[in-house]
Amino acid sequence: MTIQELAIPHADICDELKLYFNGGNFSITDNTIVIDANGNVDTDTYFNSFSIRKWMKYTELKNLTLTIDVEGECSIYLCYAWIDKTNIIRRAGDNKPAFIKESSARESLTLTYPDNSEGTIAYYRIASENGPVRIYAAGYSSDLSITNDVKVALGICTYKREDFVYKNIASLKSSILDNASSTLCGKVKVIISDNGCSLDKAQISDKDITCVDNLNLGGSGGFTRCMIEAKKLMVSDNITHIILMDDDIVFDPQTIERTYTLLSLLKPQYYSNAMIGGAMLILNDMPKQFENAALYHGGMLKFENKNIDLRTIRNVLTNERPKDVNYNAWCYCCMPLSVITDDNLPMPFFIHMDDVEYGVRNKFEVITMNGINVWHPFFQNQRPASIVYYDVRNKLITMAELGGMHIERYASFYLEMFHNYIFNYDYNRTILACQAILDFCEGIDAFKAADALELQSRLSGYNQPWLDDDDGSVLAGIDNSESVNYVSKKGLLINYLLPAKKESITVDCSINNAYPYRAKQLIVCNRRQNKYCVYKKSLLKLIHAKHMCNKAKKAIRTTILDSSWEWHDRIGEITNIDYWKNYLKIN
Template sequence: MVIQNFLFPDEVCDVQEVYFRTTGMVDRIRDSIKLSAGEVLRTDTYMNVLNIGHWKKYTVLEEILLELQVQGHFRLYIELLGKEKRKELIYEQEYHLESPETICVCIPEEIKDGILYWKICAKSAVQYYGARYVAEDFKGEKDIKFALNICTYHRQQQLQKNIQKISESLFFQPKTEMYGQMKIFVADNGQDFTSPIQKGYLKILKNSNDGGGTGGFTRGLEEIKKEQQVHHYTHVIFMDDDVEVQVESFYRLYAFLSLLKTRYQDRPIAGRMFRLDNRNIQYTAVERWNKGNIIHIGGNLDMRLQESILEEESTGDYGGWWFCTYPIQCILQERPFPFFIHCDDVEFGLRQQKETLTLPGVQVWHETYEYRINPIIIYYDIRNTLVVNALWGKAEDGNAFIQEWKGRLTEFHNSERQDLKYFCTLAMWHFCSGRIFRKSKGRIPRQCVWLSKKDTILKFVTPLFHRITENRVKKQYLQIVKKYKEDYRKNYGSTS
């Protein structure tokens, strides 16, 4: 089984140092690299290093082969990079190959930790064609089958590009190991998505946008559950419609889950998120909720740098639905909380009460929060964070809770933003009642959006609205939290 292919820069991310390093200029001819005498090609990079410690910790992987296809006269080194950048030479050999050949090197089984990479030092002209790490004589391989759950809303172009790319992958090519091991479900909330691909592995579900993104993902999950007895999916991947993705992420995830140790088989796997505007920057690997003050594990790292791939912490509380994988047996009886948008992935992840894992090389490129922020998004963030903390944040201190909320109001007041003051108050009011999630499926009412644009009215309305809301919270906070937990236990499960 191939556990990792060598990647070249592509249209998703063309930053060379994320893939390989060289001592000079190299010629790339399609998916190959030409080295001149004296030049060096190294793979101590995010995309092409093998985190052998990660694989050995979480999987049953024992023997690993490195396969390289090369032509020319060169010296090959395989090195292990450990903590504090300690290097250890694992293998060294000189080759003189008159024609392209595949070199196979067995990695010593006793290596249990560290980051593995190789380098080629050219003695004369060398042509490098590719490499991969292969699992040999592995035990306990599991049959993995993905259900890819996508929600879309008026994003025809990017979604079609992703579906086309995935449809050309090994999952849909006969006589390959992965053939038939994925089906794509698209919940089309805009009811305008059409695809030229008319295949049984792609199911487009016309869906109302009344429940927003949460409703779309919920619809996809419901359809997946209906097919479970026939298709026997093992994992559901939640993925946004506007990400950019490489198919290698699916291949590595497939191999990782196939070899996962029994004690980790109930763990979600978070896909990392890289920035669209600066594609060598990892925005986050996985998240810790921290009562809404989110901690991005591996946040804002420049993945061109060697030290960035030596991350010590790679697990968290939950993964964002830009790309996150769940074992289906853990979520068969569940559905997302009706937030409309924002925090649905947070609550769903926290509900699992399992450590969320990551895997280097499994990531998407996505627009970051600062490009999406607007008054309505702020409303959803404030309201939904309050709900998540009521359920999972252990926020029993009503005074601290109120002070934090008033701090946001002061911030918006100082910036003279009447709309934000109103939305901040409205978010708390809707949190207190809870009816918004039952009556409107979590969606902010249209009349509230209309009122938010009337500054003259808000100057008189919001101060009174704020005082009424604050008084209600002070008197009823503990009862409000108790009611959320009671309703949650009835409809979603325990919060213990």
């Protein structure tokens, strides 16, 4: 059976060629690769190499073959690559052809890879000497038999991102849902939790698509609603797994196909409850990887291979090395529905840390693999202030449940970190971090009694608006050198007591810890989107922020430890189906 097909770059998904192919003197037209004389194509890349070491671990793979539909005279190399113990890249099979095709006619070939116990990835090279060679299709195959009967639900949580959703649904329909030639046709359902209640249901209507209006209770509310709906399909349609997906991603349908194939072939005795995690690549810098599963330990999050450029063979190999991870972000995350039970639902966090907490709580084996990914927008230092509240509160709750650093020390660390935002006039982040600590200390009863929709509305009022710089005049004033680091009590006092020397300091949003010394305001700019945000110096807001800091310090000294134990002992009260049905107002 074919277990991984050739991936081709597409302009509407990703056209970064070196994520797909290396080589020279070749071109791609209508999904056909044409290699000119003295040219070659190598597939030692993120999308077209084969993760053979992982496949041999997670499945019963014993042999690997290359199936290829090719026209023209060429040499075909069957290769392996790995990084040895001295950190040197090693290759095998790249210096001698495994097969020389002497005929110019179009043929379908099946070639078996030689055994290699060291290879991290397998790949192939096609070289042309005398004239054009055309590759119409290719794929990695094996004599594996299906071990698991798999049907998948795609759970998409969305809030007023109609354009992304319509585009992704159209892609799913044409490639999988309505494509009789797809191996996944009839084996995939789509569930959309429309938190904004803004989608045109007629536009996405399909026998395999369920779209439900949902309260705007954030990502955790939307994804949990998808889980609840998927559990219904587990009974009616024999759905076995759910893939959670963000609404603002770009993805290749092959990612779902590769996920499905891997699920079908996993060793059931070892990996029936495994999670398959998709990497998050950066939409506005497509070769860069932002996250590829991660480790939560002791209250800290560790991200390996963050920001690596996946166009290089070294990073492709590094990304395949085993790593210590225990959760995957829900931008693309597959898990078995058997784990999701009526008393084992996610935390109602609204947003952030829900994927961390659920992954760690359930002790998933997290499987990652090159070529299983999505692209997600990312802009540095542009998260709204309201996110700070959820980050701090939810991480404290997670620590109370799962353990970690002494929670008093950790809360104090957070307080100190967000206290520093008053130096760049971003008082709201300081205030909301303090409020998060205070609300955590109020305990689980206060959490259950709170109106999550009203809370989100109130928190949104702290967000600074991003303004359009239509004529470019604001961005033209960017001078990152004017950002002076004066983080000290003395510097703070001087800045607020002395009169301002200038109206504003303007910096790029990529600058961390921009401190506008002796300026009335700090302007932070986003060059990519031609937007800017203004933070103004205010003695009154400074006093308010300092007052909140003092309240939070007192709560840390007096109540946080008792509150932590309360959260730990009663966490099950908010992770069961009865709580969630009431929370989401589901009849």
